[in-house]
Every structure is written in C-alpha cells, then in structure tokens.
Amino acid sequence: MTAIASGSAELAERGPLRAALGRLVQRKSAVFGAVVVIFFVAVAVLAPLLSPYDPLAANFLAVRKAPGLQHLFGTDEIGRDVLARVIYGARASLLAGVVSVVIALGLGVPIGLVSGYAERWIDGLLMRITDAMLACPFLILAIALAAFLGPSLTNAMIAIGISAMPIFIRLTRAQTLAVKVEDYVEAAKALGNPHSRIILRHILPNILPPLMVQATLAIAQAIIAEASLSFLGLGQQPPAPSWGSMLNTAKNFLEQAPWMALWPGVAIFLAVLAFNLLGDGLRDALDPRRK
Amino acid sequence: MLVFLIRRLLIAVPTIFFVSIIIFGLQQLLPGDPALALAGEDRDPNVIAYFHKKYHLDEPFPIRYYYWIDDALHGDLGQSLRNKMPVGALVLQKLPVTLELGGIAFLIALLIGIPAGILSAVKNGSPIDYAANVLALWGLSTPNFWLGIMLILLVSVDLGWLPASGFVPPSENLGENLRTIIMPAFVLGNAVAAVIMRHTRSAMLQVLSSDYVRTARAKGLTERTVVLHHSLRNALIPVITLGALEFGQLLSGAVLTEQIFTIPGFGKLIVDAVFNRDYAVVQGVVLVTATIYIFLNITADFAYFLVNPRLRS
Numbered sequence: 146m147t148a149i150a151s152g153s154a155e156l157a158e159r160g161p162l163r164a165a166l167g168r169l170v171q172r173k174s175a176v177f178g179a180v181v182v183i184f185f186v187a188v189a190v191l192a193p194l195l196s197p198y199d200p201l202a203a204n205f206l207a208v209r210k211a212p213g214l215q216h217l218f219g220t221d222e223i224g225r226d227v228l229a230r231v232i233y234g235a236r237a238s239l240l241a242g243v244v245s246v247v248i249a250l251g252l253g254v255p256i257g258l259v260s261g262y263a264e265r266w267i268d269g270l271l272m273r274i275t276d277a278m279l280a281c282p283f284l285i286l287a288i289a290l291a292a293f294l295g296p297s298l299t300n301a302m303i304a305i306g307i308s309a310m311p312i313f314i315r316l317t318r319a320q321t322l323a324v325k326v327e328d329y330v331e332a333a334k335a336l337g338n339p340h341s342r343i344i345l346r347h348i349l350p351n352i353l354p355p356l357m358v359q360a361t362l363a364i365a366q367a368i369i370a371e372a373s374l375s376f377l378g379l380g381q382q383p384p385a386p387s388w389g390s391m392l393n394t395a396k397n398f399l400e401q402a403p404w405m406a407l408w409p410g411v412a413i414f415l416a417v418l419a420f421n422l423l424g425d426g427l428r429d430a431l432d433p434r435r436k
Numbered sequence: 437m438l439v440f441l442i443r444r445l446l447i448a449v450p451t452i453f454f455v456s457i458i459i460f461g462l463q464q465l466l467p468g469d470p471a472l473a474l475a476g477e478d479r480d481p482n483v484i485a486y487f488h489k490k491y492h493l494d495e496p497f498p499i500r501y502y503y504w505i506d507d508a509l510h511g512d513l514g515q516s517l518r519n520k521m522p523v524g525a526l527v528l529q530k531l532p533v534t535l536e537l538g539g540i541a542f543l544i545a546l547l548i549g550i551p552a553g554i555l556s557a558v559k560n561g562s563p564i565d566y567a568a569n570v571l572a573l574w575g576l577s578t579p580n581f582w583l584g585i586m587l588i589l590l591v592s593v594d595l596g597w598l599p600a601s602g603f604v605p606p607s608e609n610l611g612e613n614l615r616t617i618i619m620p621a622f623v624l625g626n627a628v629a630a631v632i633m634r635h636t637r638s639a640m641l642q643v644l645s646s647d648y649v650r651t652a653r654a655k656g657l658t659e660r661t662v663v664l665h666h667s668l669r670n671a672l673i674p675v676i677t678l679g680a681l682e683f684g685q686l687l688s689g690a691v692l693t694e695q696i697f698t699i700p701g702f703g704k705l706i707v708d709a710v711f712n713r714d715y716a717v718v719q720g721v722v723l724v725t726a727t728i729y730i731f732l733n734i735t736a737d738f739a740y741f742l743v744n745p746r747l748r749s
Contacts, residue, residue, distance in 0.1 A: 277454030280726040280733075284687030285706065289722045292710040293465040369579050373692055376581050377707055392582060396696065399589050406589065410582035419579035 165354075167429040175426020189235040198226035200233040209402040216342070219404040221392060230386035231408050233277050236386035237387040238416060242364040248306025249313050256310075257317025258344050262325060271314070278311040282402045285432040287370055298371075298387070301380035305370045308407060309363050318358055320352035327351075354431040361427055365420035373414050388413045418431035440741055444734050455726045456508065459719050460501050469493070476517070476713070486590075493596040496540050513723065514716030516709070523720035531724070533603065534702035537693065540617055540687040541625035546628035546679070553636025555673075557644060558663055568633060575630025580689055583621040585697040591619060619695040624689050628682045630734040639671040646677065673743050680736030 170173050188195060197217075204224030212219040218227035260271040278286070290304035324330060325348060333347045374380035375389030383390060388409040395406035451725065472479060472485035492500045498596040507514070513523035539596035556568035592600035598619050643649060644667055651658075652666045698704070702721060711718035 170570045191710065207717060237513070273450045274454050274458075275456055276451045277726075280451055280455050282685060282725055282729060284691055285690040285722055285725050288706060288710060289459075289462055289718050290465070292718055293462045293715070347732055365577070372579055373581065375696065376692065376712075379710065391583060394590075396585050401595075402588050402592050406582070406585045410579070410586065413579050413582060414577055417579070418573060421573065421577055 151223030153407060172420045172426045175430070178419045178424075178426060181415055182423055185416050185419065186234050188232055189239045189369050191390045192236060193234050196226075196232045198229040200225065200229040201384050202226075209398065209405075211402075212404050218408045219402065221391075222398055222402070228410055230391055231388070231412050234388045234391060234409060234412065235416075237370055237375070237381045237385070238368050239296060240415070241298065242416075242420070243307065244302045245305035245309060245371070246360050246363045246368040248303060249309035250356070251364060252306070253310040253313025254282075254317045254349075254356065257314040258321055258348065260314065261318040261321025262340065262348065264346055268318070268410040272318070275311045275314045278308075279436040281308075282365070283308050284370060284373060287374060288377065288379065291374055294355075296379045296382060297387050298375075298381045298385075301371055301374045303398070304374070305367050308370070309367060312359065312363065314383075316355060317352060320355055321348055324331045324348050324359060351359065356426040358424055359430060361420055361424035365417045365424065366415050368413065368420065415430055441738060444737055446723035448730050449599070450733060451514045451718040451730055452727060455730070456627050457501065457503055460504050461724050462719060462722075463499070463715065464537070471632075475572035508723070516717050518709070518712045518717075519714075523716050526717065527702070527724050530700065530702045530705045533605075533700060534687065534690050534694070536606070537621055537624060537699060537701060538615060538688055539685060541623075541686055541689075541693075542628065542679070542683050544622055545628035545682070548673070549632025550636050552629070554640055554668065554671075556633065556637045557640030558659075559712055560565065566670040568637070572630040572633045575626050575633075575643060578626065580623050580627060581692040581696055583626060584620065584693060587619055587623060588696070601696075603697075603699045603701075616697075617699075620693045620699060624693045624697075626687065630685060631682055631740065632675060632679065636671065636675050640667060641671075641673050643667045643671045648729055673740065676743060677736040677740045680732045680739065684725075684732045687725050687728065 153179065169179075174306055196423045202225060204220070207220050207224040209222060210220040210224070216226050216228065217229060219229055221230070256275075258270060260268045260275075281289075287301075287308040290307055291301050294300035296306060330343060330347050333343050338347075371380055371387030372387070372392070375387040376393045378390070378393065381387035381390050383394075391409040392406060395402070395409070398405055469484075471484045471491070471493055475483040475487060492503050495503075511524055513527070515521070516523055516526050519526055525686055552568045552571065556565045559565050588600045591597050599616055603616050606613040644663075649662060654660045657666075687702065690701060692704060693699070694701045694703035695707055702725075706718060706721040709715075709721070
C-alpha cells in the first residue's frame with residue numbers, strides 16, 4: 146500500500162506527460178506493441194539495406210520455390226523473393242497507415258473544433274453531415290471513393306483518410322464541448338482573446354491525448370483498409386509490392402505455393418496487433434482512471 | 437415510446453438526405469467528363485450524348501442532384517451498364533445472399549463473443565481471462581481476407597472438409613448451402629466476436645461489482661444464478677445496441693469475404709461494379725448499405741429503449 150502510494154506520488158511529481166510515459170512503460174503489452182512498431186518502421190526505412198533481393202526482379206528459374214536458405218520466405222509465381230517483397234511492402238502499409246490518419250486528423254480535427262466551439266446551426270449541420278458519413282460503412286465508403294478516384298496507393302490513402310475522418314470529427318467535437326466550459330477557457334474568453342487563439346492555444350492542446358490514442362488505433366485500421374483495397378486491386382498497383390496485393394496474387398496459388406499467402410498475412414497481423422496494443426496502452430496511460 | 441420512435445425516425449431524414457448528397461457527389465470525383473467514363477472504352481459520340489441527356493450532365497450540380505434523387509425516391513437507382521438491369525432489382529437479387537451470410541456470421545459472433553465475455557469477466561485476472569483477451573486481440577488484428585485464405589488452405593485444400601468457394605442457395609439444397617456458407621460466415625464473424633466479447637466482459641465486470649449483485653450473493657444464491665439471472669440480463673443491454681451496429685459493419689466486411697469465397701452477394705456486386713466502371717451500381721450499393729445501417733441504428737436505439745426500464749420511465 147505504502148509502495149503504491151509512494152509510486153503514485155512520484156508519478157504526480159513528474160508532470161502529466163512523463164507520468165503517462167511512466168505508466169505506458171509499465172504495461173508489457175504496450176511496450177511489446179511499441180517495439181514491434183519501431184521494428185516495422187526500421188524495416189520500412191532500411192528496406193534497401195535489409196532486402197536480400199530486388200523486390201521487382203523476376204527469376205523464371207526460381208518460380209514458386211519453397212522457403213529455403215536461398216529464399217527464406219520462398220519465391221512467388223514469377224520467381225520474385227517473397228521476403229524482399231514483404232520488406233518493401235512495409236513501406237506501402239506504414240505509409241498508407243500514417244498518411245491516411247494524417248488526412249483524417251487534418252480534416253477532422255478542425256471541423257470538430259469548429260463544430261464543438263461554435264455550436265448552434267453550424268454544429269447541427271456539421272453533425273448531420275458527419276452522421277451521414279458514419280452511416281456509410283468504413284470499407285464500403287473507402288471502396289466507393291477509391292473506385293471513383295481511380296486505383297492507386299495515393300487515392301487509396303485519400304479514400305481511407307476521408308472514410309476515417311468522421312470518427313475524429315465526433316471525438317474532437319465531444320472533447321471540445323467538455324473543455325470549452327472549463328474555467329481556464331472562460332478566463333481566456335474574459336480576457337478578450339480572439340476565438341482562433343482560444344481554440345488553438347487553450348482548447349486544442351487539452352484535447353490532444355484522446356486524439357493521440359484514436360490516431361494510433363486508426364493507424365491499425367488504416368493498415369487493414371489499405372491491405373483490403375490493395376487486395377481488391379484498388380490500392381498499390383502491380384508490380385510494386387504491398388501486403389494486400391501479395392495476398393491477392395497468393396490466393397490463386399494456394400495449393401502450389403502456400404508460403405506466398407503466409408508471410409504477407411503475418412506481417413499485416415503483427416503490424417495491426419502492434420498498433421492496437423500501443424493504442425490500448427496509450428489509452429490506459431493517458432487516462433489514470435482506467436486500470 | 438411512439439414519440440421516441442417518431443423523433444428518431446425524423447432525425448434519420450436529414451442523415452439520409454446528406455448520405456444521398458455524398459453518394460451523388462462521388463460522381464463529381466470522376467476525372468473529366470463522367471459521360472466519357474460511363475460510355476466505356478468505345479467512347480461512341482452517340483452514347484456520350486445519350487448519357488449527357490440522360491444524366492442532365494450539362495445542368496448545374498443541384499439540378500442534377502434533384503433529378504437523381506427524384507428518380508431514387510421513385511425506386512429508380514439507374515441502370516447497370518454491365519447487366520443491363522435496373523440497379524434496384526440487381527441489389528434486391530444479391531441482398532438476401534449477403535443477409536444470410538451476415539446473419540450466420542452474427543450468430544457465430546454472438547455464440548463465441550457472449551460466453552467468452554462472461555467467462556472472462558467471471559474469471560477476471562485468471563489464465564482464462566488472459567486467454568480470452570488474447571483471442572479478442574487476435575480477432576481484432578487478423579484481416580478477415582487473410583484468415584479466409586488460411587482457412588481455405590487448411591480446411592479445404594489440406595483436409596478437404598468444406599468447399600473452398602461457391603454458393604448453393606438454401607432453396608436448392610439446405611445442407612450444401614450450410615456447407616458453402618459456414619466457413620465464410622466464421623471468417624466474417626471472427627472480428628465481431630472479438631468486439632462483442634470485449635464489450636460483454638466490460639459490461640459484466642461493471643454489473644458484477646454493483647450493489648444488487650452483492651445483495652444477491654449475500655442472500656446465498658448460487659454463483660450460477662447470480663451470473664446468469666441477475667448479472668447477464670443487465671450486462672447485455674449495451675451489447676444489444678452494439679450488436680445492431682456491428683451487424684452493419686458485417687455488411688462492410690462481407691465485401692472481402694464474398695470476394696475470397698466467390699459468393700455472389702452484395703459485396704461481390706460492388707467489387708465487380710468497380711472494375712466494370714458500373715458507377716450506378718456502386719452508388720446504389722452504398723445508398724442501400726447506408727440506409728440499412730441508419731435503420732439498424734434506429735433499431736438499436738429502440739431496442740435499448742425497450743430493454744432499459746430507466747429510459748422507459
């Protein structure tokens with residue numbers, strides 16, 4: 146009991162951010178998630194150094210070779226090294242995950258701030274539009290957007306970003322409504338600060354923690370969405386490697402080369418799991434009321 | 437109750453209106469003249485002129501929207517370029533297949549998610565709780581198209597127990613229908629089971645620590661009676677709401693599942709339409725899905741209202 150009390154007092158002394166970080170590193174699952182995320186980021190950045198082969202180089206003398214010493218993850222239907230393609234595929238997946246969420250944040254947070262701060266008819270209008278977007282299931286909206294924009298990784302990222310945006314609008318609005326009645330915001334208003342300054346200097350910094358948590362979890366969802374769009378042929382276009390498009394090809398060679406389907410799937414699973422664990426850990430660390 | 441239902445239905449009207457604007461607005465994303473895209477690769481000038489006239493493409497956006505929504509409200513969602521069939525009829529033809537898949541997937545999700553959530557909450561902190569949480573994380577992090585591929589490999593290719601793809605309508609042969617749909621339904625229900633398990637667990641934990649459960653235990657009731665009769669009924673209230681919303685998400689997940697298992701449903705329809713540049717079908721599928729989702733939301737609110745005595749009073 147004494148140890149817990151002294152531990153809490155120690156955390157409180159450090160300031161909220163460091164205290165949250167302290168709580169985060171105490172959670173083994175979150176640390177595991179963070180390590181795996183760092184691993185995938187390193188793999189994506191260092192792909193040219195780590196990759197044993199050119200991911201685009203076909204080798205018709207080594208078509209559908211089973212995993213072995215020469216090709217650790219085997220080769221695909223035109224003899225390309227699966228490991229090299231999984232390594233380079235990390236670039237497309239992580240890029241799509243991060244860029245989509247940046248788009249969703251970049252559009253959703255300002256709209257949510259305006260909606261929550263302005264209230265009245267602006268809030269009503271923005272919320273009805275947000276409800277309408279939320280009514281379209283995430284993947285179906287992303288598929289429809291990607292279909293009309295045209296198939297490419299860039300358009301897939303835009304489609305996923307726009308589809309993920311309503312969650313951020315809702316969250317930002319709810320947080321803004323809660324924060325704007327706090328004494329320090331009322332004081333800032335009483336001092337005659339302009340609305341833009343109140344929003345940017347007093348409200349936004351105080352609603353960042355839940356947004357950070359949602360962003361981390363949204364990256365996981367965006368990675369699955371990108372893989373799904375690429376699997377359907379609406380994301381990364383061949384021959385450029387992506388985990389989703391690798392699975393799309395692999396499903397045609399299940400009997401002859403099952404390894405083609407195994408590794409890209411494991412990579413998606415691990416990356417998504419890591420962001421989910423990190424997001425869960427962040428949520429618990431940033432909200433001390435949660436156990 | 438009637439006032440509540442009417443109010444909820446009235447709120448749905450502007451939402452469906454904005455959904456229709458978003459869906460119609462999708463057409464504006466097409467680069468260049470939409471008639472060129474609609475006319476296909478031949479780009480016959482007569483066909484282009486026909487589409488200009490048919491879709492009022494020379495008119496401003498609000499006028500074009502007016503014509504489109506007027507047709508949609510009269511049940512005319514346009515014509516499929518590929519099937520030469522009205523989009524409404526096409527959607528109605530495919531929807532039962534997806535609803536069957538989604539229904540069985542949802543049943544599987546409930547059968548896994550609720551018992552796992554109860555067990556996890558009752559055995560809080562034990563290895564069973566830990567195992568259930570690991571399973572939930574697995575469900576949430578596994579892309580269903582990969583799980584589908586892996587199960588085809590194991591169950592169909594290696595063991596030969598179930599067909600890898602295809603669909604037999606229940607009216608033709610119920611046994612074969614179940615054989616073709618059980619694996620895709622499991623794949624589709626996997627992630628939803630994880631979500632339901634997490635919510636059941638958290639609702640059960642909350643209920644199990646409440647005063648009336650403590651009183652029930654103090655009266656000397658068995659743990660089984662306390663859990664199943666006193667706690668579960670209340671813990672399931674939030675799960676009912678969530679369940680209705682998750683069923684909407686199943687329609688989204690069905691797109692990939694139907695693609696992998698070659699099931700001729702709603703999801704496969706939208707994917708085929710995307711590749712055939714059959715934009716009226718894409719719009720029709722999104723509109724119908726969104727409308728179903730909105731009504732599932734209303735059903736969820738209404739069910740929540742019905743089962744929660746505090747709201748009723």
